[in-house]
Structures are given as C-alpha cells and as structure tokens.
Amino acid sequence: MSNFVVKPAKAAARPAQSPSTTPTSYDVAQKAGVSQSAVSRCFRPGSSISPKTRSRVIAAANELGYFPNAMASGLITKRSNLVAVLISNLTNLYYPEVLAEITRRLSDRGIRVLLFALQAESDVDAMLDQVWRYRVDGAIVAARLSPAQLLDFTRHRVPVVLYNRFGEGAPVPSVCCDSMGGERQLVERLIAAGHEVFGIISGPDDSYVSQERVRGAEHWLRESGREAVLVKGAFDYESGDAGLRALMEMTDRKLDALICANDLMAIGAIDCARTHFGIAVPQDLSVVGFDGVAPAEWASYRLSTVRQPVRRMTEAAVSMLIERINDPDLPPEVRTFAGAFIEGTSARFDARADSPA
Amino acid sequence: MSNFVVKPAKAAARPAQSPSTTPTSYDVAQKAGVSQSAVSRCFRPGSSISPKTRSRVIAAANELGYFPNAMASGLITKRSNLVAVLISNLTNLYYPEVLAEITRRLSDRGIRVLLFALQAESDVDAMLDQVWRYRVDGAIVAARLSPAQLLDFTRHRVPVVLYNRFGEGAPVPSVCCDSMGGERQLVERLIAAGHEVFGIISGPDDSYVSQERVRGAEHWLRESGREAVLVKGAFDYESGDAGLRALMEMTDRKLDALICANDLMAIGAIDCARTHFGIAVPQDLSVVGFDGVAPAEWASYRLSTVRQPVRRMTEAAVSMLIERINDPDLPPEVRTFAGAFIEGTSARFDARADSPA
DNA sequence: CTGTTAGCGCTTTCAT
DNA sequence: ATGAAAGCGCTAACAG
Numbered sequence: 001m002s003n004f005v006v007k008p009a010k011a012a013a014r015p016a017q018s019p020s021t022t023p024t025s026y027d028v029a030q031k032a033g034v035s036q037s038a039v040s041r042c043f044r045p046g047s048s049i050s051p052k053t054r055s056r057v058i059a060a061a062n063e064l065g066y067f068p069n070a071m072a073s074g075l076i077t078k079r080s081n082l083v084a085v086l087i088s089n090l091t092n093l094y095y096p097e098v099l100a101e102i103t104r105r106l107s108d109r110g111i112r113v114l115l116f117a118l119q120a121e122s123d124v125d126a127m128l129d130q131v132w133r134y135r136v137d138g139a140i141v142a143a144r145l146s147p148a149q150l151l152d153f154t155r156h157r158v159p160v161v162l163y164n165r166f167g168e169g170a171p172v173p174s175v176c177c178d179s180m181g182g183e184r185q186l187v188e189r190l191i192a193a194g195h196e197v198f199g200i201i202s203g204p205d206d207s208y209v210s211q212e213r214v215r216g217a218e219h220w221l222r223e224s225g226r227e228a229v230l231v232k233g234a235f236d237y238e239s240g241d242a243g244l245r246a247l248m249e250m251t252d253r254k255l256d257a258l259i260c261a262n263d264l265m266a267i268g269a270i271d272c273a274r275t276h277f278g279i280a281v282p283q284d285l286s287v288v289g290f291d292g293v294a295p296a297e298w299a300s301y302r303l304s305t306v307r308q309p310v311r312r313m314t315e316a317a318v319s320m321l322i323e324r325i326n327d328p329d330l331p332p333e334v335r336t337f338a339g340a341f342i343e344g345t346s347a348r349f350d351a352r353a354d355s356p357a
Numbered sequence: 358m359s360n361f362v363v364k365p366a367k368a369a370a371r372p373a374q375s376p377s378t379t380p381t382s383y384d385v386a387q388k389a390g391v392s393q394s395a396v397s398r399c400f401r402p403g404s405s406i407s408p409k410t411r412s413r414v415i416a417a418a419n420e421l422g423y424f425p426n427a428m429a430s431g432l433i434t435k436r437s438n439l440v441a442v443l444i445s446n447l448t449n450l451y452y453p454e455v456l457a458e459i460t461r462r463l464s465d466r467g468i469r470v471l472l473f474a475l476q477a478e479s480d481v482d483a484m485l486d487q488v489w490r491y492r493v494d495g496a497i498v499a500a501r502l503s504p505a506q507l508l509d510f511t512r513h514r515v516p517v518v519l520y521n522r523f524g525e526g527a528p529v530p531s532v533c534c535d536s537m538g539g540e541r542q543l544v545e546r547l548i549a550a551g552h553e554v555f556g557i558i559s560g561p562d563d564s565y566v567s568q569e570r571v572r573g574a575e576h577w578l579r580e581s582g583r584e585a586v587l588v589k590g591a592f593d594y595e596s597g598d599a600g601l602r603a604l605m606e607m608t609d610r611k612l613d614a615l616i617c618a619n620d621l622m623a624i625g626a627i628d629c630a631r632t633h634f635g636i637a638v639p640q641d642l643s644v645v646g647f648d649g650v651a652p653a654e655w656a657s658y659r660l661s662t663v664r665q666p667v668r669r670m671t672e673a674a675v676s677m678l679i680e681r682i683n684d685p686d687l688p689p690e691v692r693t694f695a696g697a698f699i700e701g702t703s704a705r706f707d708a709r710a711d712s713p714a
Numbered sequence: 715c716t717g718t719t720a721g722c723g724c725t726t727t728c729a730t
Numbered sequence: 731a732t733g734a735a736a737g738c739g740c741t742a743a744c745a746g
Contacts, residue, residue: 014739022492022514024739035717040741048715065512067489071428071437072739076722080428085472090457091651100447103474112487115442115472117460130469132424135379155422157379237655271656294448298594299628300657371723381723392733397725407731429723433738 023064032060043068074135083321084136084158086116086127088143092235093264093293094308095142098163101314102140109322111137118143125149132156138321141165144206159324161317164308165208171332173324175316179209179290182306182339183216186259186288189341189349191224195257195286198228199250201243201269203235203261210235213261213290229255233265240268241276248277256285257347263289263296263305270301270346286347292340304344309337380421389417400425431492440678441493441515443473443484445500449592450621450650451665452499455520458671459497466679468494475500482506489513495678498522501563516681518674521665522565528689530681532673536566536647539663539696540573543616543645546698546706548581552614552643555585556607558600558626560592560618567592570618570647586612590622597625598633605634613642614704620646620653620662627658627703643704649697661701666694 016030025039032039034053041047042057049057060066074080083106087095103113114136116127128149131139139153142163150167153160162174190198200217203210214230221228231246233239240260247255260266266289273279273287281287282304289296292307316335324330343349373387382396389396391410398404399414406414417423431437440463444452460470471493473484485506488496496510499520507524510517519531547555557574560567571587578585588603590596597617604612617623623646630636630644638644639661646653649664673692681687700706 026739036739037718037741038716040739041716044741050715053716067486069432069492069739070487070490071431071492072722073741074428074722075426075432075724075739076741078722082471090453090460093453093651096447096450096453099472100474100476103447103472104476107473107484112491113472114439115456115460115470116464117457119457119461127464129424130427133427134469135426135428237651241656267655275656294450294594295652298624299598299632383723393723394725394734395732397723398732401725405731410731426723429738430725431738432723432740433725435738 022069023066025066025068027064028057028060028066031064032056040068078135080135080137081111082114082134082136083111084114084116084131084134084139086118086124086131086139086141086143086145088118090117093295094262094291097294097310098142098314101310102318105314105318109318111322128152131158138325140317140321144208157328159321159328161321161324163313163317166334167332171334173320173330173332173334175313175320175335175337177306177308177313178336178338179212180216180219182290182341183213183259184220185306185339185341186290186304186347187217187220188224190257190259190286190288190347191221191226192351193286193347193349194352195348197251197254198226198257198259199243199247199255200228200230200259201233201239201247201261201265202230203233203265205232207235210261217259228259233261235262235264237264237268237271240265240270241272244269244272245276258285258287260287260289263291263293263303265289266303266305266346267295267301270303281346282348286349288347290339292342296342296344302345303342304347304349305342306339307342308339313337379426380423382423382425384421385414385417385423388421389413397425435492437492437494438468439471439491439493440468441471441473441488441491441496443475443481443488443496443498443500443502445475447474450652451619451648454650454667455499455671458667459675462671462675466675468679485509488515495682497674497678501565514685516678516685518678518681520670520674523691524689528691530677530687530689530691532670532677532692532694534663534665534670535693535695536569537573537576539647539698540570540616541577542663542696542698543647543661543704544574544577545581547614547616547643547645547704548578548583549708550643550704550706551709552705554608554611555583555614555616556600556604556612557585557587557616558590558596558604558618558622559587560590560622562589564592567618574616585616590618592619592621594621594625594628597622597627598629601626601629602633615642615644617644617646620648620650620660622646623660623662623703624652624658627660638703639705645704647696649699653699653701659702660699661704661706662699663696664699665696670694 014026016027025036028039029036039057041049042054138159140161147169164176202214229250231243233243266287270281270287273281273285279285289303289305296303296305371383373384382393385396386393396414398406399411495516497518504526559571586607588600590600623644627638627644630638630642636642646660646662653660653662
C-alpha cells in the first residue's frame, strides 16, 4: 500500500500548514522545493548551504513571512538567547541609563532582555520562578537578593552578574563602583577646604551601595580625626529635604558639609537649604552626592559628586556574563571601577580666604 | 520480541535524565511514580488531578528543583506569555515610570516583558525580527514605527497597542494623553493672565507627541488671536537652554510666556533664564511644560505643567492589549486621557496687578 | 552540500 | 482521575 504513495521529489516530509497559521520551516521547505533541514540551515549562521539553495529558501521565506521560532530552537539548543535583568527601583533616575545600556549591549550580541522590575523587595521569589521557567541563559541583577536566592542561580546553573551589589556569603561575579575611593575624593577635598561640621544622609538600610558609601565617608573622615552626624534617608528627593532638616537641628545649624549617599538626596538637600533655610550653597553649606545622574549637571545644582562610569560598568557586566554563559566554570570575578570626581559648584573645595582668624 | 519488554508499573515511558541536567517532567514523574502527563497537569491550573497525586508530584518537583519549561509549553500552546515592549529613549525621564508600571501590570497578569530599547530609530527592523521570532503574544509600542512596520504586526497576528502614538494610515489601538486639552489648560491661563509675547519650543520633528502639543498650543493661541514664535528642540535639557536663547533673540527679549513641549525642556529653559539671562521666573517670564515628571516638582522648579495620568494610561494599555490577545478581532480603539493641570510656580496665572496702565 | 531521522520538554486528545 | 501516544517547530547527527 504505502509503496504507492507518491512523494513529490525533494518535498517536505510533514504536511504543510494552512496559510492562516504562522508559517513553519516546512511551509518554506515545500515552497522552495527543498528539505526542512535545508531551511533550518539557512537561518543558522555557519551551516554549509549552497548559495543557490539559500537564495531560493530566502525567497520562499520572505514570501511567506517566515521567521524561525525561537522557542522551538531554544528547546533543542538549550539556549534561549534570553537574559533576565532584575532591577529593584527603575524610577531611581540612575537605573534607566543602566538598563538602556545593558539592553543595547546585549542586543548587540544577539541576546534579548527579559525584564523584571521589582517594586517591593517582596515578590522576588515569584519573579525567580519565572526566571527559571524561561530557561534564561544568564541574569544581571541590580536588586537585593538573599543568599538563598543567590544560591538558586547556582542550583539552576544560571550564570549571574551582580551590578553594584556584592554576593553575601558565597562569592558571586559582580561589577561595582568603588564607593570607598569615591567617597575619599569627596571627603578629603571637603576636609582640605576646611569644613568643620559634617553630616551624612544614608540610603535605605538594606542597600549595599548605601552601606558602602556611608562606611567610606565615615572612614575617610575618621582618618582625619573627624566625625559626622548620620541620618537615615531612602535615596529619594524627599530624603534629602528631611535629612537636611534633621541634621540642621542636630548640629544646631552648624552643619557646613553634607555628604549624601546619592545625587537625588543631594539635590533634595540643596533645594531644602535654599528654599527652606535660606542657606547659600556652597558658600554656607557644601553638599556632595554620588552617581552622576543627569539632573546633577543642571544649572540649578551643578552637583559636586562622583560619577559612576556607567558605560564601562555595563560593558563589563555584559561581557562577564557572556563569558560565564560560554564557560560556566569561570571563577567569580569582582570588577571594581573608580568613579570620576565631578567638581561641580555645590561644594566649596578651596581653603577659605576668610577662614577663622 | 517487544512482548517481552517489561515496564515498571506507572513509570515514565521515556528515560529519565541524569541528575546533572535540568530536571524534566519525566524525572519528576519517575520520582513520584506517576505518568509524565500527571506531572504536567499539576502545573496547569484547572486540570483534574487528585490531591493525593498532586502532593506527591509537588514533593518530587521540589526535591528535584523542577520548573516547567516555558519554551516547551509555549511551543505547543502557542502562547509565550511574553509581551514585547518597545521604547525609544528610555533615558527620557518620563519613560522609566511608564516602563515600570507596564512591567508590573503585565507581571500581575502572568506575562513577562521582552524589552526592546531603541536608541537610534534606525535599528527598528532588526528588533522587529526578534519580536517575530519570539512569538510574543502582543506588543506595547512607545516608539515611532513606519506604517509598514505597523502593518507587519497585523501580518504576524501580533496584537499591538501604541502608547502616546497614533497609527498613521491604518487605525491601531492606542492610549494617548490629550495634548490639545492639555495645552488648552496651559495656554488659556497664560492668556488670561495677560501674557503678550509667546514662544514655543517643540520636540523633535518625528515625534507625534511633539507635533500634537505644538499644534495644540498654536491652536489655542490663535483662538484668542495670538501667535507664538516657534523654535525647534529635541526634548532634552539642552534644548530648553538653546531654545530660550534663540527665542530671546528673536523676540528682542520681549518674550514673557514660554511653552515647552515637555518638562525637561521647560526645566532647561528655567535654568537658562535664571542663570544666563538673570530673568526671574515667573515674574518676568512664565514657563510651562508637559508630562509631570518627578523633577518638575522639585523646589527649584515647581513647574507649571500638565501631568499625564501614567497609572491610568498604562493600565489601559495593558488591559487593551490583553483583551486583544484574547480576542484578536476587537476593533482598534483609541483611548485618550485628560492630563491634570499642575499650577506650580513657574508661570504667572493671575492677572497682573501692575498690568499696563 | 543535502535529506533523513531522532528527539528537545511539554500539552493534549483519547482511552481506560 | 490517570496513562499512552502524538505531536508543537526546530536542530543535530548521520548518511549519502
């Protein structure tokens, strides 16, 4: 019976789809009069295919509007070409730039971004569920993860690179901006300029970056025998305002140097100083930040700060990740980048002419 | 021959994997002593499965660290649970909030975001390629697409919702903020307050939003028999500065009301007015923007503007998209949202006490 | 260089 | 309620 079945020469072995569904490689194969695997090879770089066959396939594919199904190929190659990017608070003013850079760089390497924007630090586990389900090739994490959560990445064999974070417990690859060194540039200059009463506004307690920056600032102050009054902030504009008010009260209005754990709070503090206290910045109060976000450069602020080298850092994060996707056994390197001191005009960095006589 | 093959009762039909690879449903099935399809049903809501079986499967799954493979299930269900989000310039200050909201809302509905951040409007076609390959269930687009590109969404049967854009040519579902109405609120108040010389700084030529806002502003000015001097900007801080300088020159420094196509340019203009020209805002010059971004509220600016209802707009975009994923034949609705007038203090809205005698 | 043949890991009838 | 079997659309040996 089956001997009588007539197959058109060089035709696809499986039935072709109706024209109303998304075309598959079989449809293309049939139309081009080649085998399905020939079609597959046309869309896979490095496969040996004759120019003649190739052009026929391409023609058929275009006519049909065919595109290889990434899920099907991912299923078999075990490479989704997807990287999960986890970011805690996108609205942080600093992250949009980071996200844009990371996305672009991954895209240049043929990898797409599966975005997870955590608002509360709560729903992390639910997101990780999804990360595992999609069999991402790797992940870049700019959010706080518990040691257990971090360990899950190893368990699931998903290479991960932390961004401005640090693996607690287990060592994890990461790129960071040198908080210590950054604060040093700021603090030493403030001291040299003769400031006397220092205040610090920290970020939220659970922020690694905040801890480091505060630790750095305190360290370099202590090196010169100074101390600072510390108040807690939350990395937002309002925190700068609230923080300054608190510090003014605590220092009996003697505060003359304010170190903020990020730019946004520094901006909030500057506005508060001018608007609420009628204090001149930097004449009566020096304010410094950290990050180098775009608004820091605006004429109203010209913030004295340390700019993170976002381009180099994102490039490092991406290439470290790719390397680990290709070779999962690479050791967990940590790359630290120095920030660039931006003089600005929100802090006085020259020794005072009218210094105490 | 095959009659002699002995199968263990209730065991998986296919060989289970070695423990070094990611566990599959077969591994779980074997461990739980059930069939592979039973495992599948446990992870599919609404499937009939006995509580007893279920708990055994769950236990085995947890032990193995099993998660269903989204690519495999997507392959067969033809639902990737992926939505593509295309955003032109993430660093626009306005988009991070939009992106965060959209991501959150989709996430709440069990859908993940495949992010495409276009920097140049050039590489759009390359991105679309990827959009098709991943068989996304839908797309939200806040970027400029050519009519042909828009048509491709129909061709590929990918429901799409435009965000603050408008389908040229073919009608496409979209959510927009009412530019006309927004500008009206601004312009009529400026006129009522007795402003005389109006200037407008537009956004880039290819921006739909810019066109609409400028058109709106000009329309309402004309309604009252006024005209405005128009200069071109690019939606960034520098454009506000450059635009104001140009307008001051063109109006022989008589400019007293400046309408900017977005907040960022308004902020740039305010800084320029104060810093470069020594002009008081709003006493000598009123400046208004559009968007209601976070920095607009900062004490240095307190921008008079129109705030887009981002929450309602993103909610609308997401639910419109979901509806169209579930029923592709829904008509291409356009939903327009009114912006909220924010009085601020960067524009004078009261009739002048010392008006021309 | 090209076609054939097995699957990738899962969902889904269809029987039981 | 459960299991067996048939694919989803593609890649990857393997022959020829």
